[in-house]
Amino acid sequence: MIRAMQPADTPDLLALLNWMDDAPEREVFAPSSREQGELGSECEDSVSFVYDGDDGVQAYCAISPFRDGMVLEGPLSETGEHLTDLLRRAVEHAEGLPVYAFCARDNLGVRDALEAAGLTPMHATDFYSAPLSGLAQGAAVPADYALVTQLPIADYRALYRAAEDAWASRLDWSPEQYDAHFARDDVRLLVLTRAGKPAAFAELELNPEEARADVTHLAVHPAERGQKLGRSLLHLAAADAAQHPEMRHLRVRAHDHMHAARALYARVGLGHCRSIVTYMLDGEEEA
Incomplete structure (x- = not known):
């Protein structure tokens, strides 16, 4: 029963x-x-x-x-x-x-x-992984760019919006929530700037229990696309994670409509390792 x-x-x-x-x-x-x-x-x-x-x-x-x-x-x-x-x-x-x-x-x-x-299937999310050792070897800051590890919340939100990201909940964070998230020991923010302006960033979360570092988000401003900044950030994220001896792999993810991200992961040598399907049942609350 x-x-x-x-x-x-x-x-x-x-x-x-x-x-x-x-x-x-x-x-x-x-x-x-x-x-x-x-x-x-x-x-x-x-x-x-x-x-x-x-x-x-x-x-x-x-x-x-x-x-x-x-x-x-x-x-x-x-x-x-x-x-x-x-x-x-x-x-x-x-x-x-x-x-x-x-x-x-x-x-x-x-x-x-x-x-x-x-429930109805909405989309699939594919995960890709590769050893840190190989990815970290390609780490280099592109010419004319600088690498920083902090970003004011206003600049963070602006880049999220410009990159047309659908992770809307991040835009609702208070300054205190934002500061608390990036103050965590297992969270990294890697930002490429040009002339002092944010051009792209990667968010990295360390998972020591599984010897894995996850790139939870990768954003490139539309005006900066075509400069291989996404590839650079993946290599830089791997190098950052490799500073922790317990880390062995880098993992990324992409929804089924994110064709450019999937192509990028293939080019840098990340292999498919997992697929998750998201389902949803619409709510019935009155407006």
Whole structure:
């Protein structure tokens, strides 16, 4: 039967998460904790459901706040059963808000269940990776440009807007949120300027647990395109990450419509490693 998750279900959920981790094609958006105590605390922030069978918890799905709406965690089921029923139960708690879901492109069972529950695929995001050692060798600041690691929030926002970026939530950050983000030890901002004006930047986040540095965003001002600044920033980001001995790989991402970014990644030697599909169920709130 489907019921609300209880604290005693945490070991069974942990087993499901570890099962998911064993194969990339099983990936869904899910709790990040892999320790029983931390996992129990993380699940308290979600409305969580399980399918309880004869042998204990066999499937899991939850819903929690996300951006302008809600996000589904899961569904997870080793047998592939009860996915749609769990999804529908979780979506009932969306309260008219948009509902998002994320899963591996090859996770066909979950994708079928998401669509059966009324969610629609929006786009795919592909991830590309390469060893830092090779990428860092090409690091050089282009002639006529300077490299800085800080940017006033007004200049940051202006470059975001000029680059036609869709990551609108960044534009809503307060100065305090902006300063706090770039004060983090695991975050880097690399900016190329020309004549003192920002031309392009890359944001880098270090993930020591996975020995990986992620370029979370790359922006080039339209007036500066064609100067190979994107390529330069990828090499510079790799060199920056390589200063940390625990880092081994650089990873980037691109949505399926970002053809120029995909071509750039191929040219610098980044290989495809992962694909995630974003799903959405439109909200029904009255204006």
